[in-house]
Amino acid sequence: MQKITIIIPVYNGEKTISRAIESCLAQGHKLFELLVIDNGSIDNTARKVLEFDDERIHFFQTSQKGRSRARNYGIRKATGDYLLFLDADDCIKESYLFKALETLKEKESFSAYACNTVYKFADNEKSIVRKADVNYARNLRVQNVFPINSVIIRNQDIVEFDESLEHMEDWLFWIDNLVGKKVYIDDQYTGAIVYIHENNTMSDSELMAQYGMYVRQITKERNRMSFHDLIKDFKSMLLYLLIEKKDEKILILVKKESFSLYAVAMFFLALPGMKKMVLKKNLKIQKKNLYIRSN
Numbered sequence: 001m002q003k004i005t006i007i008i009p010v011y012n013g014e015k016t017i018s019r020a021i022e023s024c025l026a027q028g029h030k031l032f033e034l035l036v037i038d039n040g041s042i043d044n045t046a047r048k049v050l051e052f053d054d055e056r057i058h059f060f061q062t063s064q065k066g067r068s069r070a071r072n073y074g075i076r077k078a079t080g081d082y083l084l085f086l087d088a089d090d091c092i093k094e095s096y097l098f099k100a101l102e103t104l105k106e107k108e109s110f111s112a113y114a115c116n117t118v119y120k121f122a123d124n125e126k127s128i129v130r131k132a133d134v135n136y137a138r139n140l141r142v143q144n145v146f147p148i149n150s151v152i153i154r155n156q157d158i159v160e161f162d163e164s165l166e167h168m169e170d171w172l173f174w175i176d177n178l179v180g181k182k183v184y185i186d187d188q189y190t191g192a193i194v195y196i197h198e199n200n201t202m203s204d205s206e207l208m209a210q211y212g213m214y215v216r217q218i219t220k221e222r223n224r225m226s227f228h229d230l231i232k233d234f235k236s237m238l239l240y241l242l243i244e245k246k247d248e249k250i251l252i253l254v255k256k257e258s259f260s261l262y263a264v265a266m267f268f269l270a271l272p273g274m275k276k277m278v279l280k281k282n283l284k285i286q287k288k289n290l291y292i293r294s295n
Contacts, residue, residue, distance in 0.1 A: 002105070004032040004097055004152065005080030009070030013088035014044040016195070021052055023091035023193070029098040032056060035077055037070040039063075068161035068169045075160055083158070085170075086149045089195050096191030100152040103184055111181035112153040114146055116190035122197035132187045140179060142216070142232040144171035150192040153177060167211040175219050206243050213240045214250045217257040233258070237265040238278050 006024050010017050017036070024034050036049050038061045049059050062073060071085055082104070086092060100113040107113075114136070120127045133145040140146075148170045159176035161169050213236060237258070240246075255262055269275050 001031050002081040002101060003079065004029070004082045004084055004101065005074070005078035005155065006032055006034045006084045006086055007071055007074030007078065008034065008036045008086050008088055009067045009074070010036060010038050010041065010045055010049075010088035011065060011067075011070075012041045012043045012045060014041075014048050016089040017045055017048050018051070020086060020088050020091055021049065021057065023094070024086070025052070025054060025056075026094045027092070027097045028095055029101055032097060033058060033078075033080060035060065035074045037062065037073050039067075039070045040065045066163060066166055068163045068165060072160045072163060075158055078155060081155055082152050083155050084149065084152045087194075089197070090149050091193040091195075092149060093191045093193065097152075099186070099189055099191060103186065104152070104154070107182075107184050109182055110184045111156075112151050112178060112183045113186065114151045114183050115186045115192060117147045117150045117192040117194055118190050119194050119196055122195055129190055132185045134185050134187060136178075136183055136185065138226075138228065140174060141219075142229050142236075143212070144168065144174065146170070146174050146178075147192055147194055149194070151178075151183070165211065165214075167207060168215050171212070172215050172219070175215070206245075209236070209240055209243060210247050210250050212236065213254060214247075217250075217253045220257050233261060234265060237261050238269065239282055241265055241269060242275075242278060242282060 008017070008020055013020075021034065021036070024032070034054075034057045036057065036059050038045055038049070038059070040063055046059070046061065049057070058077070060073065060077070062070065067087075074085075075083065082101070084092070084097075096115070099115070103113050104110060114132045116132050117130045118127050119130060130147070132150065133139055136145050151174070159173070161173050165172060216233065216236065237254075240254070241262075269278065
């Protein structure tokens with residue numbers, strides 16, 4: 001029987017870490033190791049983790065902050081045949097590991113398994129299911145299509161997380177490890193649970209737009225741009241240019257790597273009525289953002 005390594009980075013997660021761990025211990029597939037990496041918490045996170053008496057749980061404390069560093073620490077410690085990344089405020093359903101392993105055992109040519117994700121709102125009882133993207137091979141180049149806990153990946157030749165990134169780092173990780181690979185998309189099963197609350201970093205749409213643009217620039221040379229990709233890139237550039245306070249380093253990189261697209265978008269926005277139209281479009285996009293809707 002093959003083994004899964006579950007990696008949970010946590011920082012000041014005393015309110016949710018027990019729930020995340022319990023969802024792992026409730027799994028029907030019992031052969032796994034759970035690596036909890038506490039990167040500098042100053043609350044009762046450690047006490048909450050150490051309350052669990054299970055030999056599969058391994059608790060590590062580091063002084064270096066950052067999810068990417070913590071996940072990489074877990075990758076280096078992992079002994080499993082597969083990897084699953086779980087944030088400290090999220091969960092997985094009890095049949096998830098079994099479902100994924102049974103599938104990957106049959107589909108030996110596939111590098112990963114991806115399922116649907118249910119988003120639950122912390123301030124009410126509403127939930128929304130996000131289907132796994134059957135067109136991931138095309139869409140992953142231009143947007144992040146995989147919530148971090150919706151994918152179980154084979155622990156083979158893993159490219160680690162970029163530790164200079166604390167936003168959109170998961171998207172870059174999927175690009176590095178899944179572009180050109182076969183991912184089994186199980187859009188009939190929902191195994192990942194994401195809780196939406198006011199502290200989610202994804203609720204900052206401008207921050208996400210800037211770092212999304214950054215990832216596009218640093219992966220530009222690796223991606224073959226289709227017409228579909230170009231249209232999405234242009235729309236993203238328009239929305240990016242509407243941000244008033246831009247990170248100077250990202251702006252310099254955008255001008256260097258995508259000068260033509262940048263110039264065309266600037267010209268487009270200068271046309272009468274275009275800026276107003278794009279702003280209206282942006283409002284519609286934000287209304288669809290689950291993280292913003294929860295606030």
